Amino acid sequence: MTEPLLELVGINKSFGPVHVLHDVDFTVRAGEVTALVGDNGAGKSTLVKCVAGIYPTESGEIRFRGEPVTIHSPKDAADLGIEVVYQDLALADNLDVVQNMFLGRERGSRWLMDESSMERAARETLASLAVRTVKSVRTPVAALSGGQRQTVAIAKAVLWESKVVLLDEPTAALGVAQTRQVLDLVRRLAENGLGVVLISHNMADVFEVADRISTLYLGRLVADLPAKETTHSQVVELITAGRSGDLGLARPEQVTL
Amino acid sequence: MTDSPARTDTGANSGAISDFGIDTTSQSAGEAIRDYVARVRGGELGSLPALLGLGVLVLVFTMLSDNFLTLNNTANLIAQGAGKMIIAMGLVFVLLLGEIDLSAGTLSGVCASVMAMHYVRGGNLLGGMGSTVFYVFIIGMVLAAALALVMRIWAGAVLSLVAVLMAALGVPANAWLEMVLAVCVGAAIGCITGFMVAKVGVPSFVVTLALFITWQGVILQFIGEGGVFGIRNSQVLFNVANGNLSVLGSWILCVVAAGGYAAVVLGEHFTRLRKGLVTQPTLIALFKVLAVAAIAGLSTWALTVNRSPNPDLVTIQGVPYVVPIILGLLVIGTYVLNRTRYGRHIYAVGGNAEAARRAGIDVSKIRASVFVVSACAAAIGAIVYSSKAGSVDPQAGGLNTLLFAVGAAVIGGTSLFGGRGKVAHAVIGGLVLAAVENGLGLLRQPAAVVNIVTGLVLLLAATVDALSRRRAAVTTR
Ligand SMILES: Nc1ncnc2c1ncn2[C@@H]1O[C@H](COP(=O)(O)OP(=O)(O)OP(=O)(O)O)[C@@H](O)[C@H]1O
Ligand SMILES: [Mg+2]
Numbered sequence: 253m254t255e256p257l258l259e260l261v262g263i264n265k266s267f268g269p270v271h272v273l274h275d276v277d278f279t280v281r282a283g284e285v286t287a288l289v290g291d292n293g294a295g296k297s298t299l300v301k302c303v304a305g306i307y308p309t310e311s312g313e314i315r316f317r318g319e320p321v322t323i324h325s326p327k328d329a330a331d332l333g334i335e336v337v338y339q340d341l342a343l344a345d346n347l348d349v350v351q352n353m354f355l356g357r358e359r360g361s362r363w364l365m366d367e368s369s370m371e372r373a374a375r376e377t378l379a380s381l382a383v384r385t386v387k388s389v390r391t392p393v394a395a396l397s398g399g400q401r402q403t404v405a406i407a408k409a410v411l412w413e414s415k416v417v418l419l420d421e422p423t424a425a426l427g428v429a430q431t432r433q434v435l436d437l438v439r440r441l442a443e444n445g446l447g448v449v450l451i452s453h454n455m456a457d458v459f460e461v462a463d464r465i466s467t468l469y470l471g472r473l474v475a476d477l478p479a480k481e482t483t484h485s486q487v488v489e490l491i492t493a494g495r496s497g498d499l500g501l502a503r504p505e506q507v508t509l
Numbered sequence: 510m511t512d513s514p515a516r517t518d519t520g521a522n523s524g525a526i527s528d529f530g531i532d533t534t535s536q537s538a539g540e541a542i543r544d545y546v547a548r549v550r551g552g553e554l555g556s557l558p559a560l561l562g563l564g565v566l567v568l569v570f571t572m573l574s575d576n577f578l579t580l581n582n583t584a585n586l587i588a589q590g591a592g593k594m595i596i597a598m599g600l601v602f603v604l605l606l607g608e609i610d611l612s613a614g615t616l617s618g619v620c621a622s623v624m625a626m627h628y629v630r631g632g633n634l635l636g637g638m639g640s641t642v643f644y645v646f647i648i649g650m651v652l653a654a655a656l657a658l659v660m661r662i663w664a665g666a667v668l669s670l671v672a673v674l675m676a677a678l679g680v681p682a683n684a685w686l687e688m689v690l691a692v693c694v695g696a697a698i699g700c701i702t703g704f705m706v707a708k709v710g711v712p713s714f715v716v717t718l719a720l721f722i723t724w725q726g727v728i729l730q731f732i733g734e735g736g737v738f739g740i741r742n743s744q745v746l747f748n749v750a751n752g753n754l755s756v757l758g759s760w761i762l763c764v765v766a767a768g769g770y771a772a773v774v775l776g777e778h779f780t781r782l783r784k785g786l787v788t789q790p791t792l793i794a795l796f797k798v799l800a801v802a803a804i805a806g807l808s809t810w811a812l813t814v815n816r817s818p819n820p821d822l823v824t825i826q827g828v829p830y831v832v833p834i835i836l837g838l839l840v841i842g843t844y845v846l847n848r849t850r851y852g853r854h855i856y857a858v859g860g861n862a863e864a865a866r867r868a869g870i871d872v873s874k875i876r877a878s879v880f881v882v883s884a885c886a887a888a889i890g891a892i893v894y895s896s897k898a899g900s901v902d903p904q905a906g907g908l909n910t911l912l913f914a915v916g917a918a919v920i921g922g923t924s925l926f927g928g929r930g931k932v933a934h935a936v937i938g939g940l941v942l943a944a945v946e947n948g949l950g951l952l953r954q955p956a957a958v959v960n961i962v963t964g965l966v967l968l969l970a971a972t973v974d975a976l977s978r979r980r981a982a983v984t985t986r
Binding site: 304306325326327330336338341342343344345346347351352355356357358362363364365367368371372388389390 | 780781784785786787848849850851853854856857859860861863864865866867868869870928929
């Protein structure tokens with residue numbers, strides 16, 4: 253087992269009266285794919301957004317390479333080398349593919365951006381993801397299909413020399429070939445020593461690429477298990493009931509909102 | 510769509526690029542034109558309606574009035590519309606974020622009245638305003654500078670402090686200093702608007718509506734009921750909108766403008782072609798360059814003919830100064846929006862503020878800064894329209910100034926919903942409205958008719974904007 257790269261300890265997060273994350277402990281290791289699974293509304297996206305600096309947390313600690321860090325803004329996360337593919341994509345419709353991929357981190361000087369270098373890098377990254385249907389990298393994102401947008405969002409995240417990549421349901425809108433590419437990419441990123449978090453509802457995908465499977469149940473992290481020693485049905489039980497045999501929550505009464 | 514690329518680049522990076530399926534970097538002129546038509550049908554109209562409208566207006570007014578398409582009237586029309594057109598250029602920045610600045614008109618009037626007071630009073634603003642008002646004015650400018658510092662909009666802070674210095678030191682009357690003062694006062698006001706909208710979070714519609722009335726009161730306070738500041742006697746101030754370049758100067762401008770355009774367009778075109786990047790067809794690039802050169806040459810030639818109504822007594826010839834002023838601002842604005850990070854971030858925030866925030870962009874700073882840009886442009890517009898009028902009265906920047914400026918930007922093709930727009934739209938839309946105003950004036954239509962028509966044209970443009978947006982939403986994805 254490798255060193256923890258990113259560690260969340262005792263994270264709590266509420267939206268007003270709704271307590272969405274309860275004392276969540278979550279670990280991402282370098283060179284491993286950690287799958288984060290859970291039912292709709294379990295709090296997976298919220299957890300990702302806390303790491304990304306989009307939502308502040310109420311309590312808990314985030315450690316990066318063992319050091320406690322504060323992530324107050326998306327920029328803090330990016331500076332640490334944390335990249336996120338959001339479930340709701342977060343692309344600007346009126347900008348083209350290249351402009352979106354480099355948004356906030358444009359190459360060249362502040363007074364004169366280096367368009368050629370950005371365009372070439374964008375195209376190479378997209379080519380590696382086998383996007384065959386985009387007519388031009390200068391197409392506005394508004395004109396792309398859902399799957400194409402998703403690929404652009406993924407390409408945007410892997411463009412950078414990052415340490416941790418969090419992908420929130422990256423294959424939800426993708427076709428067979430693109431899903432294959434993304435799963436291969438996820439493995440490749442881990443083999444290159446990155447810590448990868450994959451959120452997915454597709455158990456086949458999860459078991460194919462994940463080294464560890466962490467299950468969120470109603471905002472609590474109920475289990476963090478090695479994928480090899482876990483069965484499909486155990487995970488499904490953990491997702492739906494929060495427990496499976498002696499795994500997960502000890503007693504059902506503990507689950508209060 | 511075919512599976513194999515029709516014309517992919519084969520030179521640089523062939524490995525990656527051939528892998529990239531049907532992504533093509535260049536197209537033929539025919540394909541490009543078909544693409545354009547498809548985009549227009551998809552609801553991306555740009556300035557097309559405005560250009561068509563302008564053509565129709567010119568045709569109609571030329572038929573109805575012998576005086577419309579004369580050289581003298583054309584030059585006059587441009588100078589008449591220039592001030593509001595410049596205000597509209599600044600408003601484009603605000604509209605790009607989907608915000609609105611209803612105070613741009615009266616704000617420009619404040620700048621105009623400070624500028625004119627400084628001139629009329631020989632630099633003594635304290636005497637002109639009275640001590641209480643003067644100290645409030647100074648405190649306001651200092652406050653604006655402080656707010657700009659809090660928001661880390663350095664340019665706004667510097668300009669506000671320059672305004673404070675000029676007012677406090679009582680620099681002597683000088684046309685150039687007065688113009689600088691106007692812009693600095695504008696920047697300071699923009700900092701206040703921007704702070705209220707971006708940091709306090711009051712909707713821009715409400716903030717600027719309140720300030721619209723506030724500034725109207727301030728102008729009245731500065732000038733006094735029934736008062737008027739004449740600036741006709743200042744050669745420089747008067748010439749801004751009434752003077753012309755010499756014939757030689759006009760031709761130099763023509764060569765610089767057309768040559769500069771050709772150099773930028775072709776230079777970029779061939780660089781991109783060489784590097785294997787997405788480019789427009791060479792034929793279309795050449796066509797654009799030639800068209801601009803032809804228009805520049807023809808209009809320079811026309812404007813260097815003596816256009817005086819009494820050619821034997823006085824000579825009026827040369828390109829009006831407002832033309833290089835507008836061209837200069839157009840170039841700067843276009844450069845900022847297209848080439849700098851700041852401009853890119855404006856589009857991003859206008860297109861999807863949440864995406865911009867997640868990309869690490871300081872959304873509230875961008876939001877505040879566009880009001881500073883808009884206010885500076887409004888101040889420059891104020892200089893131009895005050896010069897045209899030769900005086901500043903309590904109506905400065907009032908009446909339909911704002912309607913005209915917002916109208917110009919929207920008619921030109923800038924969306925009220927944010928994310929889509931160009932500085933050039935303000936120029937094209939401004940020409941449409943200037944033609945309406947001028948043409949109806951020549952037909953001796955009363956102000957009532959001019960206002961009704963201008964208002965309806967704006968409504969029409971906003972409708973086209975809303976409909977094309979709906980169309981775009983239907984056709985994509
Ligand atoms: N901005 C918000 N304001 C209020 N409540 C929110 C907000 N975002 C999420 N929630 C609530 O937090 C809970 C967890 O949501 P989250 O999006 O993290 O779920 P998820 O696990 O990602 O689900 P899915 O699988 O559907 O994507 C839900 O009950 C949701 O209603
Ligand atoms: Mg989610």
